[in-house]
Amino acid sequence: MDSVWIPVIISIVIAWFVLIYVLNRKKILEKYHMSLSGPILLVHTVKGRKTIEKIANKKIWKYFGNFAIALCVAVMIFMVALLCWSAAIATQIPAKAAPSPRMLIGLPVINPIIPLWYGLLGLIIAMVVHEFSHGIFAAFAKIKIKSLGVLFLILPLGAFVEPDEDELKNIKKIKRSRVYAAGPAMNMVVALICAMIFSWSFMGSVTPLHDGIIVTSVESGSPAEEIVSPGALITSFNDIEMKNREDFSNAIKLTKANQKVNITIYYNEKFTSANVTLGNRYDYTKNEEDNGTGYFGINYDGADVLPNVLSRPFSSAGSFKEVLGNSITYIALPLFGLSPFHSPITDAYTVHGFWSFLPADAFWILANIFYWVFWINLMLGLSNALPAVPFDGGYIFKDGADTVLHRFIRDEKKRKKRVDALCYTVALFILFLILWQIIGPRLSLIGL
Numbered sequence: 001m002d003s004v005w006i007p008v009i010i011s012i013v014i015a016w017f018v019l020i021y022v023l024n025r026k027k028i029l030e031k032y033h034m035s036l037s038g039p040i041l042l043v044h045t046v047k048g049r050k051t052i053e054k055i056a057n058k059k060i061w062k063y064f065g066n067f068a069i070a071l072c073v074a075v076m077i078f079m080v081a082l083l084c085w086s087a088a089i090a091t092q093i094p095a096k097a098a099p100s101p102r103m104l105i106g107l108p109v110i111n112p113i114i115p116l117w118y119g120l121l122g123l124i125i126a127m128v129v130h131e132f133s134h135g136i137f138a139a140f141a142k143i144k145i146k147s148l149g150v151l152f153l154i155l156p157l158g159a160f161v162e163p164d165e166d167e168l169k170n171i172k173k174i175k176r177s178r179v180y181a182a183g184p185a186m187n188m189v190v191a192l193i194c195a196m197i198f199s200w201s202f203m204g205s206v207t208p209l210h211d212g213i214i215v216t217s218v219e220s221g222s223p224a225e226e227i228v229s230p231g232a233l234i235t236s237f238n239d240i241e242m243k244n245r246e247d248f249s250n251a252i253k254l255t256k257a258n259q260k261v262n263i264t265i266y267y268n269e270k271f272t273s274a275n276v277t278l279g280n281r282y283d284y285t286k287n288e289e290d291n292g293t294g295y296f297g298i299n300y301d302g303a304d305v306l307p308n309v310l311s312r313p314f315s316s317a318g319s320f321k322e323v324l325g326n327s328i329t330y331i332a333l334p335l336f337g338l339s340p341f342h343s344p345i346t347d348a349y350t351v352h353g354f355w356s357f358l359p360a361d362a363f364w365i366l367a368n369i370f371y372w373v374f375w376i377n378l379m380l381g382l383s384n385a386l387p388a389v390p391f392d393g394g395y396i397f398k399d400g401a402d403t404v405l406h407r408f409i410r411d412e413k414k415r416k417k418r419v420d421a422l423c424y425t426v427a428l429f430i431l432f433l434i435l436w437q438i439i440g441p442r443l444s445l446i447g448l
Contacts, residue, residue: 016154042160044147052132052148052161056139065137065178068185069396075385076393083433090440098441104434106379113334118368120155122376126187127151127158130380133186134179135161141175143167173399180392187381194374202367203311205353208303210235210266211243214345215298216337222297227276228265230337231344233303236264244302255294257281269347301336303348305329334375340368388427398423
């Protein structure tokens with residue numbers, strides 16, 4: 001980010017905090033039906049309450065609610081297993097490749113992989129979907145909707161629906177679980193819909209101009225730094241034509257340290273050729289097995305990743321391993337530097353079919369919007385299914401634990417104490433697993 005903007009942003013944030021603090025102290029927020037939740041401003045209204053109640057008056061919500069509970073429980077188990085697996089291998093990850101604390105915060109710009117405008121739009125849509133789903137199921141359970149409104153953190157952040165908490169606590173567990181499960185489940189449904197549109201409609205209309213591999217990032221100080229830039233399409237390396245990422249992986253394995261190789265690049269709509277002297281892979285990895293092997297210094301993917309992996313992530317795979325790999329690629333595009341799609345990466349592709357009537361820039365903007373609405377909704381749905389209060393999954397887990405322990409402990413006070421202790425322990429365990437993703441890889445820096 002341009003250093004000129006840093007003091008501007010800091011000034012705006014400070015002004016926001018001062019403004020809402022003063023308005024709250026003088027009871028001005030309360031006068032205009034506003035309140036604070038930390039630094040977030042909530043603007044309350046009752047308009048739209050009847051609309052939610054009308055939408056909720058459908059029997060289909062009972063079946064969707066049951067599906068939502070089952071989906072959240074399945075995702076809950078998957079997420080805990082994933083966190084446990086990630087924690088188990090955390091110490092094997094180089095400190096340089098470890099995630100930063102900012103990666104745990106799902107807000108645009110603060111999280112370095114989430115772009116501002118696409119991320120903000122995706123977050124607003126995800127929050128509206130999440131909160132209104134809670135509201136619909138609260139109304140379906142005959143719980144009073146006290147208010148609804150908009151969240152602001154300088155910019156609009158989303159929406160909220162406020163059910164009567166006392167009524168929510170006193171309804172049957174199955175109805176309460178439907179209310180909690182509705183938010184993350186609907187986020188995942190919206191994510192699936194957006195993914196289908198993004199894949200079949202947008203990525204299905206994309207064709208690479210040339211075979212090759214796309215450079216997504218270049219390591220600082222590597223031999224590649226003086227030759228290629230992110231977005232470059234490498235069509236030939238050491239006299240070997242590049243058609244996919246495996247071709248480059250195999251070609252670099254055949255090289256030696258300090259070997260001079262020729263490379264052909266398509267960049268800014270023109271071909272160029274250059275010679276480069278490779279480094280010693282050992283100097284970068286410190287792995288003795290890599291000593292003497294050539295090193296170029298790029299992260300990359302095949303040019304066919306968009307029309308094949310992204311348009312047909314499952315049908316293009318020939319095995320379960322490939323399905324898993326394609327799924328990871330699909331979700332991890334921001335980590336690979338491939339999303340949001342931008343020039344010069346998009347310069348390597350042409351658009352055909354239905355969307356060909358649009359200017360290229362407009363096509364890619366729409367594609368980016370659908371991808372980021374998918375991505376933010378998926379992340380919000382998955383994270384909210386975790387069995388830790390205050391996540392929705394935490395409340396579902398709490399009701400489930402109470403139901404199970406009721407068979408063994410009839411005394412309500414004793415059971416509540418045991419349930420609270422269990423939920424507290426699980427929440428701390430989940431927090432440890434998340435923080436370990438950051439701490440584990442960095443233990444080597446202190447000699448552990």
